Amino acid sequence: MSLCAQTVFVRALPIFDARPAGNFLFLTKPVNELEAQDRDTELLRLIAGGDRLAFAEFYDRHSTLMFSVAAKILNDAGEAEDVLQETFVQIWEKAAKFDPKLGKAASWAAILARNRAIDRIRASQRRSRLAEAAGAAHAIAAEVSESANETLYGHDKAKFVHSAIVELPEEQRQAIELAYFSGLTQDEISKKLNTPLGTIKARIRRGLLKLRDQLEGVL
């Protein structure tokens, strides 16, 4: 067959277009970030309709990120497994609630896992663990050999993200970490750090805006 004939055949339908060769459900990820976001949104739409293949693909794309977040918060692999399981059942049942206007599917999935992990600590009345976590070393180490972001963005971008986070002013990063990884509310952070509530709010806002400005357009 001539090359021209092959090309015509390949272009005859969108499914034969310029996707990378060997593209297969569980094994590859889309090349660029925008494509990945579109794919995630499409997967969640299919999951909402009961598509188990789409669910399996979504699991393959985001389970590492979600498990990493849960494991970091709970510091217990067994409990993190339970959280991952509960969160994916939640995604199966509530996928229709995902609104792409409010952010990326990966962030949404991560916050679901994060919320489940925090709820689990609270439900088991281990508030002391939250306080412990709050006083313990930072969730984000100064040096990380391999972060969960690598599964989403690859090595170079993950390194860039990590730098952007660790370069935040210490007091901003601390407030943000206490909120996200220790599950403390703004009032609790204020008490924990013995700092006025208004100051805590301002630190969190400034820190997140700075992070957003650095990462927007890169991710």
Add this chain to the structure above:
Amino acid sequence: MIDERMEEQAALHVLGALSDVEAYEFKKAMKADPELQACVARLSVATGALAGSVPMTEPPPQLRAKILAQIAPAQKSVSLPERKSGFALWLPWSLATGLALLCVLFFAQDSRLRQTIGEQEKQINNLNSLAQSLSAATNNLQQTVLALQETNRLAGLKIAMLNSLLADAPKAIAVSLWDNQNQNGVFVAQNLKSLPADKDYQLWVLDNGTTPVDAGVFHVDENGGVRVEFKAKLPVKTAGRFAVTEEIKGGVAAPTIKNLVLASN
């Protein structure tokens, strides 16, 4: 324009640092304010990156199968158009009843009207049956694909589902399994239409997802089903996708584009 206070609330919201009451109030405000929604979306870039900044920890491999098994019994039904309720549901029937009464009053066309209603009910029943059978067939095939993917993942097998590209055979569907090491495969299809005696279905393996390689012709049984073991006529490096075309008896060297019947994605 989002003021500083709302921006603070948005930042606290994406971090999950609002109390339950504050979060409720914020969500209410966000629902009515597209600008605030956009603000939250932009901030979620930061929280997404924050989540991923923890050390990577892979979940245990067996957890995947466990979770997939857990959702199996809770199979969702394919969503059908929502039924009208209450007044909307009864209105057409009320009108129909009124018309029937008029018909009785005028002693005309009564039987014809009943017949029409009967036929419509029959059509609705047929459509419901069709939707159910399609849903069941799709679910069965999805489960087959998932099961095969699970059991053969490590064996280097390629499994793909092929969907119909024909308006007159929308139920046609197939699964193709390819063993790259042995350069052979198994193809199973359902609901293909019967072809005239001078035509054959021809299967193609798309090497590297692009180059069609002849994988032989096949026929379907009276129900449109087929299960066939096949080999590619040329060596295949990577079976990226699969396609089926309708060709002249015995097959052709290059696929006829306009006759595409099934293709995987």
